[in-house]
Amino acid sequence: MRKYFIAGNWKMNPLSDPLPLLRELKVKLVGMNNIDLVVAPPFTALHQASELLRETPIIISAQHLFWEEKGAFTGEISASMLKVAGADYVIIGHSERRQYFSETDHSVNLRLKTALNNGLTPILCLGETEDERERGITFEVIERQFKGALSGCGESDLPGFIIAYEPVWAIGTGKTAQPADAQEVHEFLRRLLRDHYSSALADTTRIIYGGSVKPDNAAGLFKQVDIDGALVGGASLSAESFAQIAKASMELV
Numbered sequence: 081m082r083k084y085f086i087a088g089n090w091k092m093n094p095l096s097d098p099l100p101l102l103r104e105l106k107v108k109l110v111g112m113n114n115i116d117l118v119v120a121p122p123f124t125a126l127h128q129a130s131e132l133l134r135e136t137p138i139i140i141s142a143q144h145l146f147w148e149e150k151g152a153f154t155g156e157i158s159a160s161m162l163k164v165a166g167a168d169y170v171i172i173g174h175s176e177r178r179q180y181f182s183e184t185d186h187s188v189n190l191r192l193k194t195a196l197n198n199g200l201t202p203i204l205c206l207g208e209t210e211d212e213r214e215r216g217i218t219f220e221v222i223e224r225q226f227k228g229a230l231s232g233c234g235e236s237d238l239p240g241f242i243i244a245y246e247p248v249w250a251i252g253t254g255k256t257a258q259p260a261d262a263q264e265v266h267e268f269l270r271r272l273l274r275d276h277y278s279s280a281l282a283d284t285t286r287i288i289y290g291g292s293v294k295p296d297n298a299a300g301l302f303k304q305v306d307i308d309g310a311l312v313g314g315a316s317l318s319a320e321s322f323a324q325i326a327k328a329s330m331e332l333v
């Protein structure tokens with residue numbers, strides 16, 4: 081059975097001091113050892129988070145990286161810098177990066193390979209927009225993003241990597257996908273893993289859902305056979321609601 085993977089993407093929040101939230105998470109998530117717990121704070125809080133959560137099973141993720149190792153790239157951050165700051169995972173291809181920062185399937189691919197080559201585990205985000213769903217091209221879009229992101233990656237590169245299905249229309253809108261609709265896309269992604277790689281990779285890769293996951297809708301999503309956890313945005317900024325979401329998965333283990 082795949083272990084549930086519950087990650088909190090803080091995005092560009094909170095604005096000032098991350099310590100109270102980190103301290104509260106440390107207390108509220110204690111003992112949740114049957115699942116993988118991840119927090120992705122902004123760059124400026126990575127080091128504090130990794131120090132504070134050092135003795136806990138909570139893993140640190142960054143939200144972004146650049147593919148060059150060093151040089152004149154003002155404002156960018158490399159994989160090795162993230163590792164020094166304490167990150168083990170990195171979110172790649174989030175729709176907000178695609179939407180606001182001109183991220184393409186090609187640049188997602190470069191970032192993903194850079195993460196893999198530097199020992200950072202990618203959390204690869206993909207998902208269709210509302211317009212694409214209405215036009216009936218969801219699967220086409222997912223397949224294009226999947227192939228683009230993983231181009232040139234061999235199976236031996238990928239054990240442990242995470243796929244996050246995040247329908248763009250569900251992010252920050254309160255409009256969660258219905259569990260059965262999300263399950264359909266997760267099943268499709270697992271089929272892509274099987275067809276392009278192997279049954280072994282398809283059976284072991286965690287495919288998590290993101291988009292308005294809250295304590296009251298988490299269990300319904302986690303009960304779906306191909307949904308292995310969540311990438312939580314807004315609700316991860318409250319230790320209480322993040323812990324409740326994590327608990328919803330614990331109860332299914």
Ligand code: 13P
Binds near residue numbers: 253290
């Ligand atoms: P919300 O949970 O705020 O909808 O955000 C989801 C998300 O984008 C996680 O990466």
